[in-house]
Amino acid sequence: MLSCYFTTVGFYFSTLLTVFTVYVFLYGRLYLALSGLEEGLATQRKFRHNHALQVALASQSLVQLGFLMALPMMMEIGLEKGFGKALSEFIMMNLQLASVFFTFSLGTKTHYYGRMLLHGGAQYRSTGRGFVVFHAKFAENYRLYSRSHFVKGIELMTLLIVYQLFGQTSHSTIAYIFVTSSMWFLVLTWLFAPFLFNPSGFEWAKILDDWSDWNKWISNRGGIGVSPEKSWESWWEIEQEHLKHTGTIGIIFEIILSLRFFIYQYGLVYQLTIAKNNKSIVVYLISWLVILVMLVILKIISVGRRRFGANFQLFFRLIKFMIFVSFFAILVVLIVLLHMTIKDILVCFLAFLPTGWGILLIAQACRPLFRVTGLWGSVRALARAYEVIMGMLLFTPITVLSWFPFVSEFQTRMLFNQAFSRGLQISRILGGQKKERAASTKD
Numbered sequence: 506m507l508s509c510y511f512t513t514v515g516f517y518f519s520t521l522l523t524v525f526t527v528y529v530f531l532y533g534r535l536y537l538a539l540s541g542l543e544e545g546l547a548t549q550r551k552f553r554h555n556h557a558l559q560v561a562l563a564s565q566s567l568v569q570l571g572f573l574m575a576l577p578m579m580m581e582i583g584l585e586k587g588f589g590k591a592l593s594e595f596i597m598m599n600l601q602l603a604s605v606f607f608t609f610s611l612g613t614k615t616h617y618y619g620r621m622l623l624h625g626g627a628q629y630r631s632t633g634r635g636f637v638v639f640h641a642k643f644a645e646n647y648r649l650y651s652r653s654h655f656v657k658g659i660e661l662m663t664l665l666i667v668y669q670l671f672g673q674t675s676h677s678t679i680a681y682i683f684v685t686s687s688m689w690f691l692v693l694t695w696l697f698a699p700f701l702f703n704p705s706g707f708e709w710a711k712i713l714d715d716w717s718d719w720n721k722w723i724s725n726r727g728g729i730g731v732s733p734e735k736s737w738e739s740w741w742e743i744e745q746e747h748l749k750h751t752g753t754i755g756i757i758f759e760i761i762l763s764l765r766f767f768i769y770q771y772g773l774v775y776q777l778t779i780a781k782n783n784k785s786i787v788v789y790l791i792s793w794l795v796i797l798v799m800l801v802i803l804k805i806i807s808v809g810r811r812r813f814g815a816n817f818q819l820f821f822r823l824i825k826f827m828i829f830v831s832f833f834a835i836l837v838v839l840i841v842l843l844h845m846t847i848k849d850i851l852v853c854f855l856a857f858l859p860t861g862w863g864i865l866l867i868a869q870a871c872r873p874l875f876r877v878t879g880l881w882g883s884v885r886a887l888a889r890a891y892e893v894i895m896g897m898l899l900f901t902p903i904t905v906l907s908w909f910p911f912v913s914e915f916q917t918r919m920l921f922n923q924a925f926s927r928g929l930q931i932s933r934i935l936g937g938q939k940k941e942r943a944a945s946t947k948d
Contacts, residue, residue, distance in 0.1 A: 517614055517618040518618075520611050520614045520615050520618070521614075521615050521618055521619055521622075523611065523615075524611065524612070524615040524657075527661070527688065527691065528661075531661060531664045531665070531668070531688065532664070532765065532769075534668055534672065534684070535664055535667060535668055535672075535769070535772070536772070537672075538667075538668055538671045538672040539671060539772035539773065539775075539776065540772070543672060575595065578595075579591045579592070579595055582594055582595075601919075602701070602702075602919070604690075605694050605698050605701065606698070606702070608690070608691060608694040608695075608698075609654065609694050609695060609698040609699075612653055612654045612657065612658075612695050613653055613654070616652065616653035616654070616657070617653065620747060623751070623755045623758055623759065624747040624748065624750070624751035624752075624755045624759075625747075625750070625751065625752075625755075626747055626750060638704050638921075639704065640703060640704050640705040640706065640708075640711055641699075641703050642714070642715050642718050642719075643700075643715035643716070643718070643719050643896075643899075643900060643903075644715070644718050644719045644722045644723075645734075646699045646700065646703065647719070647896060647899070648733065648734070648740055649699070650699055651744075651892075651895070652744060654695040654696070654698075654699075655695070655696060655895060655899065656862075656895070657695060658691075658692050658693075658695035658696040659696070659895060659898065660859065661688065661691065661692050661695075662692045662696070663855055663858075663859060664769075665685055665688055665689060665692065666855065667773065667852075667855055668685070669681065669685075670848070670851075670852070671776055696899060697899075697902070697903075700899075700903055701916070702920065704916075704917075704920060705913070705917075706903070706913075706916060707903065707906050707907045707912045707913040707916055708907065708913050709907050709908070712903065712904055712907045715900075716900065716904075719896060719900070722734075722735070722736065722737055723737045723889070723892060723893060723896065724737075725737065725738070726738055727739035727740075727741075727742060737889065737892060738885065741885070741888060741889075741892075745869055745872070748869060748870060748872060749872070756870050756871070759866065759867075759870040760867055760870055760871075762866075763863045763866040763867050763870070764863070765863070766859045766860050766862060766863030767860060767863055769856075769859060769860075770789075770792065770856045770857070770859065770860045771789055773852060773855065773856040774788055774789055774792040774856055775788060775789075776852060777849050777852055777853070778844065778845065778846050778848070778849050779839065779844065779845050779849055792856070792857075795853075795857065796857055796860055796861065796864075799857070799861075800861075800864075800883075800887070802828055803883070803886060803887060803890065804883050804886070805828070806828070806886075836850075858894075861887065861891070862891060864887075865884065865887055865888055865891065868880075868884045868887075869884070869888075
């Protein structure tokens with residue numbers, strides 16, 4: 506029965522359950538931290554000496570090691586070839602970054618299986634069967650993995666940062682590492698594995714080409730006949746095809762899942778220093794007022810770009826400058842009069858950005874309603890702003906690593922065998938000499 510289960514739907518259900526457990530664990534720990542329960546469990550006398558409770562709270566650190574997931578494979582290889590051989594193969598697989606690859610693959614299966622359960626349908630992703638040594642552009646990787654990995658990775662990273670700021674275990678470095686080490690490994694894998702396994706992914710010349718291609722793709726307008734590879738708007742519309750054909754239950758579940766960002770914001774705004782331990786609902790309503798003002802400002806910029814961006818560029822730039830000055834003035838007033846701290850500014854970003862993403866997900870689920878009310882253009886502008894932010898978060902570390910030539914050398918030796926990597930390096934040198942000769946002949 507177990508063989509039948511794991512060779513059919515059980516394999517996908519188990520992967521979905523694994524990632525769902527990560528979400529439940531992180532949101533549960535965040536609830537304990539923001540509500541004050543974790544501090545009470547750690548400091549109050551009646552809980553401090555409760556050995557059974559402490560064992561239950563710390564038990565996840567053993568599972569966090571991830572060894573239990575690989576134990577069946579090691580047992581199988583051990584029974585066939587011996588346990589010494591199994592241990593050596595396990596170490597070699599990790600040195601070849603097999604854990605990174607399979608963790609990333611876990612996110613792919615979970616995303617599309619979860620989408621199928623909610624909305625039905627399926628889609629074929631052609632990967633090719635050739636010997637792949639070409640460089641995939643940043644925009645192409647973003648189109649393939651944005652919704653399945655990058656969005657979820659950034660969400661989990663935000664939860665880990667907030668837990669580090671307000672969690673009780675963050676006061677102990679060893680405890681924090683035990684609790685969140687595998688979570689950080691999952692986040693880094695989902696965010697950067699495509700670029701790690703991308704040939705020439707850290708070459709400076711390729712990075713410049715990728716940046717130019719990304720800016721062109723994110724700026725191009727969509728329309729009839731414009732392919733997703735040429736325009737962000739066309740790709741964004743195709744990414745929502747599953748919502749056009751889903752049923753009422755799928756829409757309701759999509760909205761319910763998006764409400765987690767609002768609950769997260771509710772717990773975070775009361776941690777601000779300027780709130781002064783005020784637990785009134787007014788604090789939460791004021792936070793929504795701030796979000797509303799930010800959305801109005803985004804709408805003004807969007808309308809200004811559409812109406813004045815071409816013919817009245819000076820006037821449009823003046824509007825953006827006035828908005829920037831007003832924002833800076835309000836920030837100075839908050840710091841001087843209400844004693845707003847740097848930590849408060851960071852917490853505001855961590856609270857409001859996920860809330861905006863939740864609003865965007867609900868707007869996409871209620872697409873017909875927003876089209877009737879004429880707000881779909883604002884939804885598109887908000888989505889483009891979030892895509893730019895996510896692209897910058899991903900592109901910045903890659904750019905920094907590309908400054909160091911040894912990173913590209915290490916990647917080449919890791920992806921290919923020694924003979925091929927040596928030939929690839931020689932071809933780069935010869936290619937550079939050909940370019941220099943071509944430039945000199947032109948001169």
